[in-house]
Amino acid sequence: MDVEVVFGETDEIPEEVSPSVPPVDPDEFFSKNAFRIVFQTNNFFLPQIRDLIDKGEVLNLRPEYQRRLRWNTAQKSKLIESLLLNIPVPPVFLYESDAARYEVMDGQQRLNAVKEFIAGDFALSSLTVLEPLNGIRYSRCPPRIKRALDRASLSAIVLLLESASESAGNRLSMTDIRRFIFDRLNTGGTKLNPQEIRNALNPGPLNRIIVELTRNKLFTEVFDIPAYVETDPNDYYENPQRQKNTLYASMADCQLVLRFFALKDDTNIRGSMKSMLDRAMEKELTDPDADALRQEYIDRFTFLYTLFEKKPFLLPPDEKGRERVSAAIYDSSMVAISDLWAHRTEIMADAAAVRSRMMDTAANPDLLPILTGQGNTATAVKQRIALLRGILRPE
Template sequence: MTQEIDVLMGEPDEEVQSLIENFPITDPDEYFAKSAFRIVYQTNNFFLPQLRDLIDRGEVLNIRPEYQRRLRWNISQKSKLIESLLLNIPVPPVFLYESDAARYEVMDGQQRLNAVREFLAGEFALSSLEVLAPLNGLRYYSCPPRIKRALDRASLSAVVLLLESESSKNPGYADLRDIRRFIFDRLNTGGTKLNAQEIRNALNPGEFNRLIIELTRYDLFTKTFDIPEYTESDPSEYYENAKRQKNTLYSSMGDCQLVLRYFALKDEGNIRGSMKAMLDRAMRLQITAHERQKLEIEYKERFAFLYQLFDGRPFALPEDENGRQRVSAAMYDASMVAIDALWPHRNDIFQDSQGVLERLHKAHQDPALSHVLTGQGNTAKSIKERIDLLKNIFRQE
């Protein structure tokens, strides 16, 4: 039996919201003089071997902060960057963000930096070059001396962003998250455009984001959504797994969005507006390390319960005429939220597992109820209806 993943992704982008609301100054000149924030930055040029060393040491430059997107560039894209550097074609600068004193995280340019590091480490051979086609097939260590010298003299420019802290001290001013959102919007104009979850992930580092990323590595989660499991002993190797990089859910951070959907929808008061707005609001949750541990246990317990209740095939829609069975995002989040609400009754629900399966089967056979279950309506009203329907399926009053 083949299995496909049916996940609602690709939410429409929205314009950046106003950074400052109800600002009391109306005179343009005075407003500019007392603007809510100013960007302070410095620029540096780094030779490629310098960048490689900075990345490999990891003491000053963190190329893979947890909030960064997953690596997406293929060998052809990496090779064309190397070709551009050899031809001295201007390459956009990378943007670094000062997280701690003398330590920097990549804000924009992770793919470029990784391509440089991988080529200089001999991890791929050049391919798909057009102007320098005779170089196809070369690895760094096998490059002729002239080409190697040209690469060693090539450089990338870096813009290091330092943000003044005044905005956090004055009511009405933009906070740090707003400023980062503003910068990301301006940077996110070329290359592989960030999707909505990648932007959420980038703008909201912290314990809640760590929780989401950790939960995507949960073995029952990866089995259910057909994501290559995490077997690496070193977490830094998670980013290099070729099989996962080819997985659409992983590469697009759709797995993170799936986890987020549970936390966004378990709060009934947050089920309003568009799904994108619900997820955006939920992603701003601030928690402590202790709270993160409690939420991790909560999520895994509910997921494991449903995994066992449905005999290792939770959230699955009925097989189609070709024997294919999709795992539904709508079934997933509604089931998770419903079982969370009914958690005190979990033993009774498990005792009635056969009844649960029968009621679910009947719902799928009913066109009206099937429409609710499959999530063809993704409004706040339809989400609430789907959760209520799953509650009734789990525990018939």
């Protein structure tokens, strides 16, 4: 089954032009608005990096929250070759989440490559300068090469918690500062997409349940993502079929889950879709509150899965007869049934009529653009949610 997902995050809603304001003295503006980033620089030998990651007490790679497009063996090998040749490697950026505990802001792939090579998870390949080393694993490196690797290091710039207090007068939170730095870092190479940035900057209970929900059996079935059947969760990220899946690799699966939490709050439906999702992701929750939301999501998704006979959120078949799943129908259906949750028994009793109304709406050329979210505005979002409420339970 082909999955059609239209996110439209880059389409911003025009804002009113601000009236002209008198010129501001640059020196005075700087003195009142500049904020100070507090950081320290450390150098870690490669074996130290492995130990810090393996212990998990100081440095957390959090693979479930980071970019899922992993470096291949050739890319990892090039990094090891650069370290052996003493070629300068860009520093990794960490931020202090709790006292003496650090999360990766930028450099996950470099750290992961070092950890895996030292652990013997791959042999060097595709080297051009040190070509005779191709095929060698760390444990079998000749003594001189192993000593060179053990002396090699990566530098790390650590954003400290004091940055938030230093900026208190400007009302900048640690998240604001991390987002500012992240934006400046995310200018070269392969840029992270908006959801990858949200996941990197917003650890916590909400992020945890979003990742958990993407692994739900019904969710992976509906959105055609390879099921999570591995015994060891660490193997989730090594599944070659899952890595080839566009939704998984781009973290669009996480964004799909987030869309429900963002749009179920009517007061949050304002501005662009990107801003709605950003605000929702920054919401701080306790673990019990997050677990309650997780169950709420599962209940609504399961209900719609049953209501539409295991094929919810479908667009009309294309010219080749292929079934496609629509993100817009998904999020509006989820929000609509949540709004009508008190009437779920009568809606299920009327299931055949609900499915018929959905087919009629999808076949209507005037209503289909509303149903599929072709208008990327807050008004269009509210319109399609209202349309789905009418399909589920006509007034």
